[in-house]
Amino acid sequence: METRQQAEERAGGTREPDTSVPGGAPAAAGAPTTAGAPAGLPRSRVEVLLTVLLIVLTGTFLLANLRTYSGALLVWEPAVLEGLEDAFLARQSIPSYLLKTLTWDDGLVSKGDWSLLYGAPAYALLTTLGFNAVSLRLPAVIAALLTLAAAGWLGRRLLGPGGALALASVLALSPGFLYYGRYGTSLAATTLTVLLAAGLTILFLEATDRYLPRALLLAASMALATLHYAPGRLAVLFLVFFLPVGVLLGPREERAAKFRALAVLVLCLAAFWGAQKLAGRSQSFLMARGEQVFNFFTDPTYISGYLGRAVAPDKLTAADKLTIAKNVAFGRLPELVRVLSPSLTPAQPMDLIGSDPPRVPFLPLPLLLLALVGFARSMRHPLKPRHLIPVGVVIALSGPVLLTTRVDAHRLSLMVIPIGLWAAEAAVVLWHSLPRLPGGILALAIFGAGVPYVTRPLHRLERPGTLPLASSLDAAIDRAGRPVMLAIAADHTVVGLSQLKVLELERRARLEKRTSGPGVPTLLPERVLLLLRQGGREGKENVAEELVAILSTAPVLLGPMQEFGAIGEVLRKAGLESTPAGSAQVPLLLVSHRTAPLRGRAPGGPPTPSSLEMSPERLVFVSDLVPVKAESDFTPHRMDATWDGSPLVVGGQTYQKGIGVHARCSMTFAVPEGARRFQARIGLAPGAAGCPDARVGYFVKDQDGNYLFSNPSLRFTDAPEDVSVPLEGVRELTLVASEGGNGRDCDHANWALASFVMVPGAAPPLPARTPGVPR
Numbered sequence: 073m074e075t076r077q078q079a080e081e082r083a084g085g086t087r088e089p090d091t092s093v094p095g096g097a098p099a100a101a102g103a104p105t106t107a108g109a110p111a112g113l114p115r116s117r118v119e120v121l122l123t124v125l126l127i128v129l130t131g132t133f134l135l136a137n138l139r140t141y142s143g144a145l146l147v148w149e150p151a152v153l154e155g156l157e158d159a160f161l162a163r164q165s166i167p168s169y170l171l172k173t174l175t176w177d178d179g180l181v182s183k184g185d186w187s188l189l190y191g192a193p194a195y196a197l198l199t200t201l202g203f204n205a206v207s208l209r210l211p212a213v214i215a216a217l218l219t220l221a222a223a224g225w226l227g228r229r230l231l232g233p234g235g236a237l238a239l240a241s242v243l244a245l246s247p248g249f250l251y252y253g254r255y256g257t258s259l260a261a262t263t264l265t266v267l268l269a270a271g272l273t274i275l276f277l278e279a280t281d282r283y284l285p286r287a288l289l290l291a292a293s294m295a296l297a298t299l300h301y302a303p304g305r306l307a308v309l310f311l312v313f314f315l316p317v318g319v320l321l322g323p324r325e326e327r328a329a330k331f332r333a334l335a336v337l338v339l340c341l342a343a344f345w346g347a348q349k350l351a352g353r354s355q356s357f358l359m360a361r362g363e364q365v366f367n368f369f370t371d372p373t374y375i376s377g378y379l380g381r382a383v384a385p386d387k388l389t390a391a392d393k394l395t396i397a398k399n400v401a402f403g404r405l406p407e408l409v410r411v412l413s414p415s416l417t418p419a420q421p422m423d424l425i426g427s428d429p430p431r432v433p434f435l436p437l438p439l440l441l442l443a444l445v446g447f448a449r450s451m452r453h454p455l456k457p458r459h460l461i462p463v464g465v466v467i468a469l470s471g472p473v474l475l476t477t478r479v480d481a482h483r484l485s486l487m488v489i490p491i492g493l494w495a496a497e498a499a500v501v502l503w504h505s506l507p508r509l510p511g512g513i514l515a516l517a518i519f520g521a522g523v524p525y526v527t528r529p530l531h532r533l534e535r536p537g538t539l540p541l542a543s544s545l546d547a548a549i550d551r552a553g554r555p556v557m558l559a560i561a562a563d564h565t566v567v568g569l570s571q572l573k574v575l576e577l578e579r580r581a582r583l584e585k586r587t588s589g590p591g592v593p594t595l596l597p598e599r600v601l602l603l604l605r606q607g608g609r610e611g612k613e614n615v616a617e618e619l620v621a622i623l624s625t626a627p628v629l630l631g632p633m634q635e636f637g638a639i640g641e642v643l644r645k646a647g648l649e650s651t652p653a654g655s656a657q658v659p660l661l662l663v664s665h666r667t668a669p670l671r672g673r674a675p676g677g678p679p680t681p682s683s684l685e686m687s688p689e690r691l692v693f694v695s696d697l698v699p700v701k702a703e704s705d706f707t708p709h710r711m712d713a714t715w716d717g718s719p720l721v722v723g724g725q726t727y728q729k730g731i732g733v734h735a736r737c738s739m740t741f742a743v744p745e746g747a748r749r750f751q752a753r754i755g756l757a758p759g760a761a762g763c764p765d766a767r768v769g770y771f772v773k774d775q776d777g778n779y780l781f782s783n784p785s786l787r788f789t790d791a792p793e794d795v796s797v798p799l800e801g802v803r804e805l806t807l808v809a810s811e812g813g814n815g816r817d818c819d820h821a822n823w824a825l826a827s828f829v830m831v832p833g834a835a836p837p838l839p840a841r842t843p844g845v846p847r
Contacts, residue, residue, distance in 0.1 A: 123224040123236050127217055130244045134213045134254050139205045143542025143569060146255045147428040148182040150568035155185030156195050157575060161591035169195045175353040179302025181482055184258035187300040189215055203576040208256045215260035216253025219267060220244060226271035230458060231500045239496035242439055245522035248432045249488050250530055251424055259485050262304040265297035267489050270461055273311045277318040277457040283333035291340035303469055303486050305357060310468035318457045365397050365475040400475055407479035408470060414440045418528040429480040434488045436525035438518045439495045446494030462490030538566045544658035545570040548629055551653055552662055557628045559596040559604055561635035592626040605636055617810035621769045621784035623664060631660030684751050684794055685829045692744050693729045694826040700804060701740040709733040714757045720822055722755035723792035727824040733809045735768050735819035740806040747799050747828040755792035756820055763818030769810035774802045785812050
C-alpha cells in the first residue's frame with residue numbers, strides 16, 4: 073500500500089524543514105508536511121484555514137443559548153457577580169477596576185471577578201453594554217477562543233505540520249475545557265495563560281537564538297498566569313523551578329547565554345512579587361487550596377482523625393506529621409483516580425449543573441486513548457523539555473491537592489493541557505504514518521466519536537423546577553420598574569439572574585441621570601432575611617426595625633410567601649405597605665414605605681419641629697428610672713454616659729442626662745402618671761467617627777409594638793434630631809437603637825435629655841439639676 077509520504081513525493085510535494093516534530097528529534101529526510109492541500113494553496117495555509125474554521129465553529133457552539141438555561145446561573149456565577157456588583161454600586165471606574173485585577177486575590181473560582189482576563193472584561197461589558205448573563209459569560213468564551221488560537225500556534229511550533237489543527241481540535245473536543253469556557257469563570261483565562269506559559273517555556277529551552285526577548289515574553293506570560301485561578305500558580309512555580317534544570321539538560325554551548333536570560337526573567341518575576349507585596353497581596357498567592365496538610369498539624373480533630381490517637385499540636389513529632397500527611401494523601405488518592413478516570417459514555421447536563429464541582433471528563437474516551445499513546449511515545453525521550461514539562465505540570469497540579477481536603481475537577485481542570493499535548497502528538501504521528509485516505513477517515517472518525525461528549529451535556533442545559541420562580545421574579549421586577557432589594561428564600565443560582573436585572577435598572581437610571589451616589593445592594597443582608605423568615609416566631613421586634621432601615625433606601629421584594637410564615641402581622645404593625653407581586657404560581661410581596669405618617673415622624677421625611685422642654689421641674693429623666701425590660705445584643709446600656717462610659721456627647725455638645733447604648737439595644741420604661749410626651753435629642757457618639765458606614769436606627773414604640781417614632785437610618789455625619797412623641801394612651805414606652813440595616817460596627821447611639829415631660833403639677837419631687845446646659 074502506498075503511504076501518504078510516498079504519494080506526496082510521487083506528486084512532487086515539498087517539505088519544509090522542522091526541528092520540532094514529535095519525539096524532539098530533527099525531522100527525518102522525506103518527512104511529510106500537511107497533506108491534502110488543494111493545488112496552488114500552500115499546505116500550511118490549509119492548516120491555518122482549517123484551524124480558523126474550527127475556532128469559528130467552536131465560538132458558534134459556545135455562544136448558542138449563552139444567555140441562560142431554565143432561569144438559573146451556575147453555582148459560582150452569583151459569587152462572581154457579587155464582586156462585580158460591589159464595584160459597580162461604588163461607581164468604580166473601569167481603569168481602576170483593571171488596576172485592581174493586576175494584584176493577586178485568593179485564587180478561588182468564586183472570586184473570578186478579581187481576575188485580569190475575566191473579571192476586568194466582564195466588569196467593562198456589564199457596565200457599558202448591560203447587566204445580563206451574556207455580558208457575564210462572554211469574557212470566558214473569548215478566553216476559550218483565544219486558547220484555541222494559542223493552541224494552534226503552539227501546536228505548529230511544538231508538533232510540526234498538522235500540530236496546529238491537532239492541538240486545537242483536541243481542546244475543542246474537551247468537555248471540561250468548553251464547559252469552563254462557556255460559563256463565567258476565571259478558569260478559561262487560567263487555561264489560556266498556563267498554556268502560553270508552558271509552551272513558551274518549551275520554546276525558550278529549545279531555542280538557539282534570541283534568548284533575552286524570549287525570556288521577557290515568558291516572564292510576562294508567567295505573571296499573567298498567576299492572576300487567575302490558584303492552580304495556575306502551581307503550574308508557574310513548577311515552570312520557574314524547572315527552567316534552570318532544562319537549561320542544564322540542553323547543549324553546553326548555550327547554557328551561559330540562557331542563564332543570563334534567565335537572570336533577567338528572575339528579576340522581572342521578583343519585581344512582580346515585590347509589587348504584590350507592596351500592595352499587600354503576597355499572602356494570597358496560594359490560599360485557594362482548601363484546608364492544607366499544615367492545617368491538619370494544628371487542629372486536634374484532624375490530628376486524632378488522621379493519626380488515630382489524640383496528640384496536642386505542640387507535641388507532634390516529625391514522624392507523627394509524616395503519618396498524618398501520608399494518611400491524608402492516601403485518602404485523596406481515590407478521589408484523584410475518580411476525577412481522572414475516563415467516562416465510557418457522554419456526561420449528562422445534570423452532571424455539569426447538578427453538582428459543584430461538576431462531574432466532567434477532561435477528554436472524550438477516543439482522545440484519551442490517543443493521549444495514552446502520546447504519553448508512551450514521549451517517554452522514549454524522557455529528558456527532553458517538551459516531554460518533561462507536561463509530566464511536571466501533571467505532578468505540580470495533582471501532588472499538592474493530595475494534601476488537601478478535596479480533589480475535584482476545578483482544581484485539576486488544567487490537566488487538559490498536558491493530556492491534550494499528548495493526544496495531539498499521537499494524532500500527528502498517526503496522521504503522518506498512514507496513507508491519505510485511511511488517515512483522513514480515521515481522523516474524521518475520532519473527531520466524530522468525540523462530538524457527542526461535548527454536544528450532549530453542553531448543548532442544552534436544563535435545571536428543572538427553577539423556571540416558575542425565575543419568571544415570577546422577572547414579572548415582579550418589571551412591575552416595580554425601579555431598583556429593589558431582593559429578599560428571596562431560594563437558591564442563589566436562581567436569584568442571580570434577578571440580581572442582573574435589578575442592576576440593569578440601576579445602570580439605566582444612572583444613564584438617565586435619575587440617580588446619584590452609591591447604589592443599593594441587590595440582596596437583603598442574610599441576617600435580616602433570616603429574621604424575616606422567622607416571621608412572628610423569633611426576633612420579630614428586630615424584623616421591622618431592620619426592614620424599615622432598609623426601606624429608606626429601596627423597596628424590598630419578598631418571597632416566595634410560603635417561606636415567610638406569619639410575616640404579614642409584623643409588616644402591618646410597622647405600618648409598611650405590602651403589594652402583591654410575582655405570579656399566582658409563585659406569589660411575592662413588594663414591601664415599601666409606610667402607609668401613614670407616625671405621630672412623631674415618618675421615615676425618610678423631615679424631623680417634626682419641636683422645642684425640647686428644659687424646665688427641670690417638669691421633667692422625669694429616663695436615666696433616673698429603672699427599665700421594665702432591657703435587652704442588649706452587644707453590651708448593656710449606660711445611664712448619663714455613652715455606652716463605653718465616656719461623657720454623653722451629641723452633635724459636639726456634652727449633656728449630663730441621657731442614655732448611651734451600642735446597637736442593638738432595647739429598653740422599656742413604664743410611663744409615669746401625668747406624662748404628656750416623651751422627648752430626646754438623638755445622634756451618634758464621637759466614637760463612631762472612625763467608621764464612615766456607621767448608621768443607627770432610632771425607634772420609639774408603645775406597649776403594643778406600634779411605632780410612635782422612627783428614624784431608621786441616622787449617620788454620624790447627620791445633624792442631631794429632636795424627638796417629641798405624644799403619650800396619650802401609652803402605658804409603656806420602648807426605646808430601640810437598631811443596627812440601621814448594615815451591621816453593628818461603630819453603632820454608638822446616644823439619647824441625650826431622654827425624658828418624660830409632665831403636665832404642670834404632676835412631676836414628682838426630684839433633685840435639682842441643670843439638664844440642658846452643655847459642659
